[in-house]
Amino acid sequence: MEFTIEKNELLKELNLVQGVVEKKNTIPILSNLLIESDGTGRIAILGTDLDVSLRTGAPASVKTEGSMVVSARKLFDIVRNLPEAPIRLTQDSNEWIVIDCARSKFKVVGQGKEHFPVVPSWTVSQFRIPSEVLKTLINRTIFAITQEESRYTLNGAFFRLEGESARMVATDGHRLAFVERSGLDTGAPIDGDEVKVLIPRKTLAELLRLTTEVDDVVEFARDENHIFFRIGGRVLVSRMLSGQFPNYELVMPKETPNSVRMEGSEMHGAIRRAALMADERSRAIKLNFGMERLEIMSQSSEVGEAREMLVTDYDGSDVQIGFNAQYLTDFLNVAGEGQIAFEFKDGQSQAQMRPSKSDDYDYKYVIMPMRL
Numbered sequence: 340m341e342f343t344i345e346k347n348e349l350l351k352e353l354n355l356v357q358g359v360v361e362k363k364n365t366i367p368i369l370s371n372l373l374i375e376s377d378g379t380g381r382i383a384i385l386g387t388d389l390d391v392s393l394r395t396g397a398p399a400s401v402k403t404e405g406s407m408v409v410s411a412r413k414l415f416d417i418v419r420n421l422p423e424a425p426i427r428l429t430q431d432s433n434e435w436i437v438i439d440c441a442r443s444k445f446k447v448v449g450q451g452k453e454h455f456p457v458v459p460s461w462t463v464s465q466f467r468i469p470s471e472v473l474k475t476l477i478n479r480t481i482f483a484i485t486q487e488e489s490r491y492t493l494n495g496a497f498f499r500l501e502g503e504s505a506r507m508v509a510t511d512g513h514r515l516a517f518v519e520r521s522g523l524d525t526g527a528p529i530d531g532d533e534v535k536v537l538i539p540r541k542t543l544a545e546l547l548r549l550t551t552e553v554d555d556v557v558e559f560a561r562d563e564n565h566i567f568f569r570i571g572g573r574v575l576v577s578r579m580l581s582g583q584f585p586n587y588e589l590v591m592p593k594e595t596p597n598s599v600r601m602e603g604s605e606m607h608g609a610i611r612r613a614a615l616m617a618d619e620r621s622r623a624i625k626l627n628f629g630m631e632r633l634e635i636m637s638q639s640s641e642v643g644e645a646r647e648m649l650v651t652d653y654d655g656s657d658v659q660i661g662f663n664a665q666y667l668t669d670f671l672n673v674a675g676e677g678q679i680a681f682e683f684k685d686g687q688s689q690a691q692m693r694p695s696k697s698d699d700y701d702y703k704y705v706i707m708p709m710r711l
Contacts, residue, residue: 340374340375340376340403340404340405340406340407340428340429340430341401341402341403341405341427341428341429341430342376342382342399342400342401342402342403342427342428343399343400343402343425343426343427343428344382344397344398344399344400344425344426344428345398345425345426346418346421346422346423346424346425346426346440347423348397348398348399349397349399349418349426350415350418350419351397352384352395352396352397353372353384353411353414353415353418353419354415354419355393355395355548355549355552355573356372356384356386356393356395356411357386357411357412357415358541358544358545358548359386359387359388359391359392359393359545360372360386360387360388360411360412361387361388361389366389368408368450368454368455368456369387369388369389369456370410370411370412371408371409371410371411371450371455372384372385372386372408372409372410372411372414373385373386373406373407373408373452373455374406374407374408374409374428375405375406375407375452376399376401376403376404376405376406377396378404380398380399380400380401381396381397381398381399381401382396382397382399382401383395383396384396384397385455385458386411387456387458387576389456389578390539390541390577390578391539391541391542391545391575391576391577391578392458392459392575392576392577393545393573393574393575393576394458394461394573394574394575394576395572395573395574396572396573405430406452407428407430407434407436407449407452408449408450408451408452408454408455409436409447409448409449409450410447410448413447414438414447417438417445417447418438421438421440421441421443422440422441422443424440424441425440426438426439426440427439427440430449434448434449434450434451435447435448435449436448436449458576459562459565459567459576461560461567461569461574461576462560462561462562462567463560464558464559464560464569465526465559465560465561466500466525466526466527466534466558466559466560467524467525467526467556467557467558467559468500468505468523468525468556468557468559469523469556469557470550470553470554470555470556470557470570471550471554472505472520472523473505473546473550473557474546474547474550474551475518475520475700476498476505476506476507476518476520477496477507477543477546477547477550478547478673479507479516479518479673479700479702480496480507480508480509480516480517480518481496481509481540481543481544481547482509482516482669482672482673483509483510483511483514483515483516483669483704484496484509484510484511484540484543485510485511485512486511487511490511490512491580491582492537492580492581492582492583492584492585493509493510493511493512493584493585494539494540494580495509495537495538495539495540495542495543495580496508496509496537496538496540496543497509497535497536497537497584497587498534498535498536498537498538499533499534499535500525500527500533500534500559501527501533501534502525502527502533503521503522503523503524503525504519504520504521504522504523504525505519505520505523505525506518506519506520507519508584508587510585510587510590513663513666513706513707514666514669514704514705514706514707515587515590515591515704515705515706516670516703516704517587517591517701517702517703517704517705518700518701518702518703519700519701520699520700520701521699521701522699534559534561536561536566536579537579537580537581537582537584538566538577538579538580539577539578539580541577542566542575542577545575546568546570546575549568549570549573549575550570552570552571553570553571555570555571557569557570558570561579564578564579565577565578565579566579590689590705591691591703591705592682592683592684592688592689592690592691592705594684595682595683595684595690595691596655596684597628597653597655597658597682597683597684598680598681598682599628599633599651599652599653599680599681599682600651600652600678600679600680600681600695601633601649601651601678601679601681602677602678602679603671603674603675603676603677603678603679603694604676605649606633606649606671606679606681607668607671607672609635609647609649610624610635610647610664610667610668610671611664611668612645612647613635613636613637613645613646613647613664614637614664614665614668615637615645616637616638616639616642616643616644616645617637617638617639617645617664618637618639619639621663621709622663622664622665623637623661623662623663623664623709623711624636624637624661624662624663624664624667625637625659625660625661625711626659626660626661626662627657627658627659628651628653628655628657628658628659628660629653629657630653630654631650631651631652631653631654632648632649632650632651632653633648633649633651633653634646634647634648634649635647635648635649637664658683658685658686659686659711660683660686660690660708661708661709661710661711662690662706662708662709663709666706667692667706670692670704670706674692674694674702674704675694677694677695677696678694678695678696679692679693679694679695680692680693680694680695686708687708688708689705689706689707689708690705690706690708691703691704691705691706692704692706
């Protein structure tokens with residue numbers, strides 16, 4: 340195989356596929372990329388860790404059709420350090436890959452295509468969602484996915500398409516992020532079974548990168564075990580998580596008689612400062628609600644204590660609630676500008692946070708209190 344390609348075209352695609360490639364070297368071939376010519380004046384690039392795969396490509400001048408398998412990291416490192424000039428890649432009969440660019444020349448070990456795993460191909464497009472909407476759904480939920488691999492069904496987010504709405508929910512058992520957007524042309528059935536899938540965290544992270552690159556419609560399809568996302572000329576293939584996602588509607592508070600509105604930026608800053616003196620393990624802070632005020636406190640026997648005061652519209656009786664400061668700041672990081680509504684029943688029940696200003700999204704964040 341032999342082809343010539345512009346450096347920036349190749350570098351952009353190699354950068355995107357790095358996140359998919361297996362880095363633990365449990366199966367050595369998975370640290371490589373498969374590069375093929377597709378007969379249309381382009382090369383196709385495939386990387387996989389067997390759970391998540393990315394097919395992408397770039398325009399190239401192909402002299403000899405064929406395929407090559409090469410180390411993903413080594414090729415990326417070489418290309419990004421080459422001068423701004425066309426790059427020629429050639430694989431000889433002994434599978435060595437020669438990389439020529441201006442006055443630079445590298446020779447890299449290659450392998451045959453037969454060693455590379457087979458990845459499911461794109462099926463017929465079934466559903467669609469604007470890339471900006473999908474990016475927002477992921478941004479507002481991915482931080483709430485559990486970090487514990489043993490909690491298998493919580494290692495991703497629940498994604499539902501139904502009629503004109505798209506919904507995503509994530510939880511780690513201590514907090515839950517829920518976001519829904521209506522008024523969409525999704526292609527999902529209005530009457531009958533809605534689309535329900537569990538998307539792994541790694542897949543969501545790669546989708547976030549891909550939707551940041553383009554402003555387009557994301558096509559979505561699935562088979563028995565895989566989900567497919569086509570974004571522009573790139574296709575992301577992922578195994579679905581199996582199992583039953585928790586009944587999140589039972590967790591969402593039905594009764595929140597107390598509602599406090601505050602500027603999100605002020606609350607964010609106060610919590611960040613108070614968290615500086617919180618216990619490093621629990622990250623616990625106290626929220627003391629009183630008439631037209633909120634006092635945020637933290638203390639550690641090893642460090643000291645902090646106290647912040649905010650003016651609010653609260654007019655109820657005094658209530659004290661404990662939270663993990665990190666859980667609060669995770670939400671405030673993505674909630675956007677403007678006022679935040681903090682809704683609760685008492686000091687022992689779950690609380691709910693949401694942006695006060697209504698936009699196109701129904702965004703709710705439920706957080707369990709800590710014992711003080």
